[in-house]
């Protein structure tokens with residue numbers, strides 16, 4: 286089944302019943318992160334995950350996501366984690382360093398723990414891009430696809446790799 290541009294959904298709807306999901310979300314760009322998180326949770330529950338089995342934890346910014354994700358995965362049994370943040374390019378090199386560190390860090394957490402970690406970070410050149418990609422819509426009221434939905438779907442698919 287083809288989804289929107291760039292997304293290919295699995296042919297069958299994955300069954301998320303019984304899965305335990307950790308969401309770690311950054312406080313930076315809070316409105317955008319909230320929209321992404323809500324869409325991810327909506328997709329998880331539409332695939333059978335109970336909302337009681339979704340724990341949401343806040344961290345300061347995207348740079349904190351890998352450490353917090355690893356620490357929280359060690360505390361309780363989860364089937365999958367979704368780490369959510371929004372990086373918007375500014376005038377300095379921070380964007381590049383944080384994007385690189387958080388991307389590498391999240392991949393490492395997944396491979397080191399054996400628990401899949403979904404990369405829920407938007408790395409945008411402008412706030413407008415972030416608004417469009419989180420389903421909020423830009424200044425011209427054009428709305429885009431909310432990538433949080435894809436992350437919820439990817440989380441169930443990846444969790445099932447370990448469980449079945």
Ligand code: RBF
Nearest residue numbers: 311313345346347348349370371372373379383
């Ligand atoms: N965190 C984000 O989640 N998104 C950002 O766009 C972002 N931009 C930052 C820009 C600068 C100049 C700095 C200093 C930090 C930024 N952070 C951002 C916060 C970062 O991820 C982290 O929380 C802090 O650097 C503390 O470790």
